Amino acid sequence: MPDETTEAAWTRLMRAQGAAISHVEAALKDAGLPPLAWYDVLLEVERAGKAGIRAIDLQQKLLLPQYGISRLLSKIEAAGYISRQSSTEDGRSQEIVITAAGRQLRRRMWAVYGPAIEQAVGSKLTASERETLAGLLEKLTSPRADA
Amino acid sequence: MPDETTEAAWTRLMRAQGAAISHVEAALKDAGLPPLAWYDVLLEVERAGKAGIRAIDLQQKLLLPQYGISRLLSKIEAAGYISRQSSTEDGRSQEIVITAAGRQLRRRMWAVYGPAIEQAVGSKLTASERETLAGLLEKLTSPRADA
DNA sequence: AAAAAATACATGCAATTGCATTGACATTCA
């Protein structure tokens, strides 16, 4: 059974993330922009450049279920922000590339997303606190110690 | 625009919470138990004792949307773990009380939930790190500084 | 006291998500 400090850290982790993401999603919605997940996709696809990125790589980077990525890409493609073309090297997979409109949308989203993060996280902690926090959270994601 | 430490803290907060909650939800599901939200409800209702607790108070404690609570309570009630009786003091509201089966379920869930938290959080950090983490996360949830 | 506003909760409907399966191609193995 976990001790008190573990319970406290767990609870606050849930609350803090919930509050922070609600704030950011609400800011995007208020600005008439798509949800955060679209930003994550656009950013990765833009970073991948001309070569594009495969859906499965996106899936691993964003930690979404396979069908989640599949449907998310369908919507973003339908909206004209990315294009999917099946790979010449591997017939099963596809290269996803960002469009000009996609780059523009990502920028417009960042104009809202950035300040929202600043408000939810940046303004609440000092720089050194933010570093400490990032470091501790990083440890939580690290591979299991045991078995 | 947020600086690097803010971005890092934000990203790791999202990842760490996502990983931690996935781990816990999976543990519950593997054990054939209901989702975490049920535990939160059962715990609050159990704490409220004989007097019970109103749906709206639960809503505020758990930070769920009104319709979320309404439907969650319907399911838990249908499963026999709580009972709802409309309040004598306020005809609009209801007193929610835990049943014996509910208390038992909460205990069974804790037997899985506790160790899962321990694994996801407790085992990754020292006691003092956990305290530091909890403290920093607490600050994130604190009321806005500005406006 | 009657009317208006606010509060507590439920619910119809559309959109999203999760699960399981399928289809298409690629790789491995006998």
Added chain:
DNA sequence: TGAATGTCAATGCAATTGCATGTATTTTTT
């Protein structure tokens, strides 16, 4: 090589969620 297995992605269907609204009750206003 051809059969079995593995990988990448899409999708039908059921369950869940979000939004807007509805119903009932209480509180406030005039």
